[in-house]
Amino acid sequence: MDIKKRLHNLSRQFGDSKVTLVAVTKTFDAKVVLQAYNAGHRDFGENKVQEMVEKAEVLPGNIHWHMIGHLQRNKVKYIAPFVHLIHSIDTERLLNEVDKQARKAKRVIDCLLQVHIAEEDTKFGFSYNEVRELIDSAIPTQLEHVRICGLMGMATNTDNEQQVRAEFKKLHKLFTEVKEKHFSGMPYFNKLSMGMSSDYKIAIEEGSNIVRVGTLIFGSR
Numbered sequence: 001m002d003i004k005k006r007l008h009n010l011s012r013q014f015g016d017s018k019v020t021l022v023a024v025t026k027t028f029d030a031k032v033v034l035q036a037y038n039a040g041h042r043d044f045g046e047n048k049v050q051e052m053v054e055k056a057e058v059l060p061g062n063i064h065w066h067m068i069g070h071l072q073r074n075k076v077k078y079i080a081p082f083v084h085l086i087h088s089i090d091t092e093r094l095l096n097e098v099d100k101q102a103r104k105a106k107r108v109i110d111c112l113l114q115v116h117i118a119e120e121d122t123k124f125g126f127s128y129n130e131v132r133e134l135i136d137s138a139i140p141t142q143l144e145h146v147r148i149c150g151l152m153g154m155a156t157n158t159d160n161e162q163q164v165r166a167e168f169k170k171l172h173k174l175f176t177e178v179k180e181k182h183f184s185g186m187p188y189f190n191k192l193s194m195g196m197s198s199d200y201k202i203a204i205e206e207g208s209n210i211v212r213v214g215t216l217i218f219g220s221r
């Protein structure tokens with residue numbers, strides 16, 4: 001497989017829109033990541049702490065590591081020294097733990113709040129109202145070592161394009177609402193992470209500016 005070509009083709013489709021492509025490397029080993037790195041790619045996504053730590057240890061230090069999977073509080077400390085963006089903040093307690101570990105690591109860690117937008121109830125994330133409540137509370141401003149930079153969501157795994165589009169549209173609307181109400185004048189609140197191999201085109205049409213794509217680049221797992 002030609003990873004370089006696939007990365008290139010994907011990026012080209014984004015056109016002039018500023019979309020960050022997070023190449024999802026979960027289950028693929030460091031050698032595969034290095035191929036993409038050598039093709040010039042720098043943003044990589046993992047869904048397991050141990051896998052991310054193991055790869056980060058053997059790969060170049062200027063990689064941007066994105067945590068995209070469910071994150072357990074007791075494991076935050078392992079990634080706090082180096083993680084670039086955590087997409088999957090799904091409880092207030094997790095946000096507090098990231099703040100604590102970021103303080104220890106003398107960093108400010110960028111985070112997205114994961115919003116439950118899919119029909120399935122197995123997926124993690126805040127409800128729309130939980131996001132509003134958390135942002136309305138003083139909590140985000142009290143935390144000095146995390147920066148809430150936006151929202152993340154995963155659409156229902158379905159062939160029904162209209163449904164996927166509606167879910168993305170609704171998340172974009174919440175993103176705009178929260179941005180205008182609570183983050184106006186804070187340019188860092190500008191990240192909307194939605195879309196994967198099966199639905200990234202729809203996601204970008206609906207306002208996503210970070211897509212997390214694995215299968216289309218590296219093949220099926």
Ligand SMILES: *Cc1c(COP(=O)(O)O)cnc(C)c1O
Pocket residue numbers: 024026047068069154195196197198212213214215216
């Ligand atoms: C695995 C994963 C992806 C990438 O999925 P593909 O279908 O391989 O593109 C995106 N987001 C999350 C949260 C994932 O766990």
